[in-house]
Amino acid sequence: MxxxxxxxxxxxxxxxxxxxxxxxxxxxxxxxxxxxxxxxxxxxxxxxxxxxxxxxxxxxxxxxxxxxxxxxxxxxxxxxxxxxxxxxxxxxxxxxxxxxxxxxxxxxxxxxxxxxxxxxxxxxxxxxxxxxxxxxxxxxxxxxxxxxxxxxxxxxxxxxxxxxxxxxxxxxxxxxxxxxxxxxxxxxxxxxxxxxxxNVKKLMVIISSKPDEIKNYIVNTINRGATIYKAEGAFTNKQEIVISTVLNRRQAIQLRTFIRSVDHSAFITISNTSEIIGKGFRSIDS
Known part of the structure; x- marks a missing residue:
């Protein structure tokens, strides 16, 4: 199909x-x-x-x-x-x-x-x-x-x-x-x-105190995947949860709005990328 x-x-x-x-x-x-x-x-x-x-x-x-x-x-x-x-x-x-x-x-x-x-x-x-x-x-x-x-x-x-x-x-x-x-x-x-x-997509990297809510929103509402890993802040030496996900422009705006509604102090970086290969995007042989 x-x-x-x-x-x-x-x-x-x-x-x-x-x-x-x-x-x-x-x-x-x-x-x-x-x-x-x-x-x-x-x-x-x-x-x-x-x-x-x-x-x-x-x-x-x-x-x-x-x-x-x-x-x-x-x-x-x-x-x-x-x-x-x-x-x-x-x-x-x-x-x-x-x-x-x-x-x-x-x-x-x-x-x-x-x-x-x-x-x-x-x-x-x-x-x-x-x-x-x-x-x-x-x-x-x-x-x-x-x-x-x-x-x-x-x-x-x-x-x-x-x-x-x-x-x-x-x-x-x-x-x-x-x-x-x-x-x-x-x-x-x-x-x-x-x-x-x-082919342009938005790569979003998010550091937030509400990682579970953001992860659930990405997976269940936007229907996209995400990579989650732990990182350490250079100034605070504090362990943080980092969420990385790739979305189209509309989804990126949707996620950004949601993050701001649940965590005003979240740190978000958004960058453009045009070569996304893998499940949910372009196949490796296309």
Whole structure:
């Protein structure tokens, strides 16, 4: 039952992420020819030579070719989520282009539209990556280059995306090429920021004269676990009970309010953490 629930949750989140990426591509990237890496960037460039083929169908063709090349060079080194995401994104872009065929810039302001062309795909990609998937595409190119050159996968991915952004400059002019390279760099930082934001949790460390009440509240009301240990104060040399627990933002506020209601002298430290692995949080293989 838990597996079905997790699968359904991941499936919904991946599709939300794909829709956000598709909006960014169709409404902001394609009309301005921003090729900030990825299959969408490659498709934008190639579609300029074949005006009768929209970017969506071109992405589908490129993804099929990349999958075939990937199987040839890498074997079955693909996750089912990534295969689904890469083809679903092509279909979403195709559908959006059919329903809302935008051929020109909405505002005429390249910098403004570059920002939005980064925000939507960055947020969408972060959601997809957080579900242990990716949109495929140039990931395959990066893996092949990494296998042939022994370079780190991160460097080869940046290299392949940079070449696509530079290609936009060769096809659409140096101005668009420079915007595309800036967009590529900013997108990389944006994805990391959004992923950290999605995973952020609150680590609470509590020293209180009412440890049993706080422990019972954490376990029975908030339904979270806690670690309890004894410590000695440096000034008082007095033994104290310390409670450590990890909560989401809402639960942290709830617990803080409760602690203040039962012990005004409690000492509480709250810090952000984004890598929580274990029961109740991310599994070790995600």
């Amino acid at each position: 838990t597996k079905i629930k997790n699968f359904t949750k991941d499936f919904l989140l991946i599709n939300i992420g794909l829709i956000l990426v598709g909006i960014g591509i169709c409404i902001f990237k394609i009309p301005n020819n921003f090729a900030t890496g990825g299959v969408s960037g490659l498709a934008i460039i190639i579609s300029s030579f074949f005006p009768r083929i929209d970017v969506g169908p071109m992405m589908l063709i490129i993804n099929i070719l990349l999958m075939l090349v990937g199987f040839l060079f890498l074997g079955r080194d693909f996750g089912s989520k990534t295969i689904y995401s890469s083809f679903a994104l092509s279909g979403i872009v195709w559908l959006i282009q059919t329903i809302f065929p935008i051929k020109a810039s909405l505002t005429g302001d390249l910098m403004l539209e570059l920002i939005y062309s980064i925000i939507f795909p960055a947020v969408g990609s972060a959601i997809i990556f957080n579900c242990n998937a990716s949109t495929g595409g140039t990931d395959i190119i990066a893996k092949i280059i990494s296998k042939l050159t022994q370079l780190d996968i991160g460097k080869t991915l940046l290299l392949s995306d940079f070449l696509i952004a530079a290609g936009a400059g060769a096809v659409f002019g140096i101005r668009i090429g420079m915007y595309s390279i800036i967009g590529l760099i900013i997108k990389a930082f944006m994805i990391d920021i959004v992923i950290d934001g999605l």
